[in-house]
Amino acid sequence: MGMQSGGSFGERTDALLDRAAAACDRNGSRLTDIRRHVLGLVLESGRPVGAYDLLDRLRGARKGAAPPTIYRALDFLLEQGLIHKVERLSAFVGCMQDEATHDHAHHDHRVQFLICSRCSRTVELDDPSIAEALAAAAARHGFQAQRSTIELEGVCGDCAAQAG
Amino acid sequence: MGMQSGGSFGERTDALLDRAAAACDRNGSRLTDIRRHVLGLVLESGRPVGAYDLLDRLRGARKGAAPPTIYRALDFLLEQGLIHKVERLSAFVGCMQDEATHDHAHHDHRVQFLICSRCSRTVELDDPSIAEALAAAAARHGFQAQRSTIELEGVCGDCAAQAG
DNA sequence: CCCTAGACGTTATAGTATAACGCTCTGTTG
DNA sequence: CAACAGAGCGTTATACTATAACGTCTAGGG
Structure with a gap:
């Protein structure tokens, strides 16, 4: 038990x-x-x-x-x-x-993160346009895309409201 | 001297x-x-x-x-x-x-890298559409963008030609 | 029953990065 | 000139992140 x-x-x-x-x-x-x-x-x-x-x-x-x-x-x-x-x-x-x-197992190459540099909370995005823009640029350079890391560090709305 | x-x-x-x-x-x-x-x-x-x-x-x-x-x-x-x-x-x-x-000091938030997982060579891109797509998504979520990490791992053209 | 493959325990080590303190040099400021 | 402040660096120690290697146990298949 x-x-x-x-x-x-x-x-x-x-x-x-x-x-x-x-x-x-x-x-x-x-x-x-x-x-x-x-x-x-x-x-x-x-x-x-x-x-x-x-x-x-x-x-x-x-x-x-x-x-x-x-x-x-x-x-x-x-x-x-x-x-x-x-x-x-x-x-x-x-x-x-x-x-x-x-599909859990196959969307790794599509995810993006917004990371708050003040409170370190993160938001997970799944915006196809970003992934596609990157994949298109890769293809133009002869790259076959496998996995991507797309992370943006910044200040989240809450923290911006608190501290200007 | x-x-x-x-x-x-x-x-x-x-x-x-x-x-x-x-x-x-x-x-x-x-x-x-x-x-x-x-x-x-x-x-x-x-x-x-x-x-x-x-x-x-x-x-x-x-x-x-x-x-x-x-x-x-x-x-x-x-x-x-x-x-x-x-x-x-x-x-x-x-x-x-x-x-x-x-401007060297202010384009950090715009750069992207293509990384070959076979030979580990990397290509630096500066594609505004990618950075803008990400910045737009961030803005929609109330984020103020500071620095971004945009990296794509894949197989470069040379390595793909060599190994299928 | 034996064998295999997966999961995990355990010890050790590799690899990445920073804390903390003190010295020297340089320019400044009284 | 003397005193000071800040930048840059030397030096030692340590923190933090991740993996290698090997042994044990267990479940399932032949």
Whole structure:
């Protein structure tokens, strides 16, 4: 009677985890306890989280956790398109795209992030025009596009309102 | 009578270094020996170079060089817009935009990189439509844009021709 | 039963970046 | 001139990010 299925996170997070588990089942991969736990931690935080932050939190439940523990889980979740890496922050965020509207595993090359340099909150965009403009420029230079990193650092509306 | 002004690099690189020095003079900053040397190393390599690679090369001429030596120089060169950082590679490349056509210090938010995952060569683009599409999307979300990272990993034409 | 492949534990290490402190040099300002 | 302030750099130590390598366990297939 482990807690992994009933839910150790908030209601909304647990629902997302269940959907992620179902998606993994469907494509023949397994959302194990550790992977589910790490995904839960990423989703709950609601902002980019570093690998070692996640490790600290994971250790609350799993004493033996070490860097490879967390990086393996993160690699899996990245492959499944369940999380993204924000390169500028060396940090990870949950993928906010709805399963109904896209294919987790194949939209990595299309995502963009807006990162607030004050509060570090990020917004995930999926604007096709940006991705297409970049892909077109790449094609003009003979490049075959694989994965893109599109991140914009700036000040979010809330922070701009607070501080001018 | 040090070698720093006469030129220790190729003819083309030395010309670029002289222009960089002039640009620094104009805005009140100083391209010191170390900074000039590091910029020369970046320009000569013609591809993204890691900080510790640069450190090794710098040590050929400066025995005492340590990580802060190289990172200080890189920070300065980034601020001046004389080099860029390729986030996906944690590596640095010389800025390839011509001074005549743009302002080094203010085009950081506009640059894009195409990175070949086979040979790791990179192409610097300055396509306004991409930057504008991203800036427009940011504005729609209430973001004030500051700096952007736009990188596309793929296979360059040469490598595609060689390996199918 | 044996074998394999995936997942994970564990230890060690590689790779990237910065903190902190002090020295020197240069230009300035009393 | 003496005192000071700031830039640049030397130096040591450390923090932070990520992976290598190898062993163990387990589930499923033959």
